[in-house]
Amino acid sequence: MKLKIACISGDGIGPEIIAEAKKVLQIVCEKYDHSLIFEDLLLGGASIDAYGEPLTAETIEKAKNMDCVLMGSIGGDTTTSPWYQLPAHLRPEAGLLSIRKELQLFANLRPALLYEELKDACPLRADISQQGFDMLIMRELTGGLYFGARKTYEKNGLRVATDTLTYDEEEIRRIAIKAFEIAKKRKYKVCSVDKANVLDSSRLWRQVVMEVHKDYQDVSLEHMLVDNCAMQLVKNPSQFDVVLTENMFGDILSDEASMITGSIGMLPSASLNQSKFGLYEPSHGSAPDIAGKNIANPIATILSAAMMLRLTFDLDQEANQIEQAIKDVLKEKYRTIDIMSEGCNLVSCDQMGTLIASKLK
Numbered sequence: 001m002k003l004k005i006a007c008i009s010g011d012g013i014g015p016e017i018i019a020e021a022k023k024v025l026q027i028v029c030e031k032y033d034h035s036l037i038f039e040d041l042l043l044g045g046a047s048i049d050a051y052g053e054p055l056t057a058e059t060i061e062k063a064k065n066m067d068c069v070l071m072g073s074i075g076g077d078t079t080t081s082p083w084y085q086l087p088a089h090l091r092p093e094a095g096l097l098s099i100r101k102e103l104q105l106f107a108n109l110r111p112a113l114l115y116e117e118l119k120d121a122c123p124l125r126a127d128i129s130q131q132g133f134d135m136l137i138m139r140e141l142t143g144g145l146y147f148g149a150r151k152t153y154e155k156n157g158l159r160v161a162t163d164t165l166t167y168d169e170e171e172i173r174r175i176a177i178k179a180f181e182i183a184k185k186r187k188y189k190v191c192s193v194d195k196a197n198v199l200d201s202s203r204l205w206r207q208v209v210m211e212v213h214k215d216y217q218d219v220s221l222e223h224m225l226v227d228n229c230a231m232q233l234v235k236n237p238s239q240f241d242v243v244l245t246e247n248m249f250g251d252i253l254s255d256e257a258s259m260i261t262g263s264i265g266m267l268p269s270a271s272l273n274q275s276k277f278g279l280y281e282p283s284h285g286s287a288p289d290i291a292g293k294n295i296a297n298p299i300a301t302i303l304s305a306a307m308m309l310r311l312t313f314d315l316d317q318e319a320n321q322i323e324q325a326i327k328d329v330l331k332e333k334y335r336t337i338d339i340m341s342e343g344c345n346l347v348s349c350d351q352m353g354t355l356i357a358s359k360l361k
C-alpha cells in the first residue's frame, strides 16, 4: 500500500519526536511492504520564520493532496519568543487552529489509557490507580469559543475583551454521531460533558446529544457538568469510556486526563473529518524548555502514528504491533525522564524511538 503523509515537524520538541515516529513507521512499512511518501510542510513558528505567517495557502493545498497529516507540535515560549509579539492571527497557534478548520477536522479523539507498567508514574492515590482506566475524550475541534468572533476594545476608558461561544445543531450532531459510533467499538458508554446549568450553548448541546442518542439505544448516555467531570477524572477515572465534549472543555479535560496517565508525553490524538483524512498529533505542546535536549518522550507521537495507520489506512495489524512494541519497551523498564521511576532505565528521546523500532523488526 502507498501511504502519502504530510509531515509537520513544527517547533520546540516537534522535530525530535517526529524523527522517532518516522523511524518507527519506516520499520513497520518495510516489514509489511508499504511505501511511505512524506511531504514535509511548515506550520506554526517554523512557518512564521520562513513565510511570515503561521500557515500558508500552499501548505493547506499540499496537505489536502496527501492521505493525512502527521504532526509534532507547534508554538514557543509565550513570554520570550518573538512570535508572541505578533498580532494574534499571526501567532503559531493561529496556524494550528486554521489548519484544523480548513481541513474540517471537527472530531478530535484523545485516548487516555493507564498502562499497567506506568501505574507508578500515575499521580493518583494507589487505590484509584490500581483500578486502571481506559477512556477516549472526543473533543469538538472546529467550533465553540476558539472559533467565535473576538475583539479587544475600549469602552468608557476601560479595556474590554470579548470571545463568543456558538454552536449550531449540525456541529453538535456530527460529533455526537462520531462519539456513539466509537462507543460501539468500545464499552458502549458515552458521558456528554457540558455546562448546561449556565450556558445556552450547553443546553443546546445536551438536547442534540439526546436526540442523536435515540438512534443508539444500545449505548448508555450520561450527562455530566464540566466542573464535576474535572473532579471525577481524579476521583474515579475508571467510570469513563467515551467522554464527549465541546472544544474548550475538551482542551482542558484532555490535559487533565493525560496527566493521570503518568505524563502528558503519553497521549496521542487523531483529528478527523467526515472522510478517512486525519491529522495526527500528540496532545502535548512543543515544550520549548526542553527542546533540542533529546529528552522528550516520543511515545505520544509514535502512538499518534499508530492511530493514523488504523484510522486513515485501516492497517490494524501494523497499528497493534506499534502499540505492543511500546508496551514491551515499558515492560522492560525503559523510561524517558517524564515517566521515570525508581529502578527503571533512563533513556533519551532517540533511544526510546530506537528501542520501539527494534521491537518491530
Ligand code: IPM
Pocket: 075, 093, 096, 097, 251, 283
Ligand atoms: C491542543 C492545544 C491547542 C488547542 C492550542 C495550541 C491552540 O492546546 O491541541 O490541545 O487548544 O487546541
Ligand code: MG
Pocket: 251, 252, 255, 283
Ligand atoms: Mg490543549
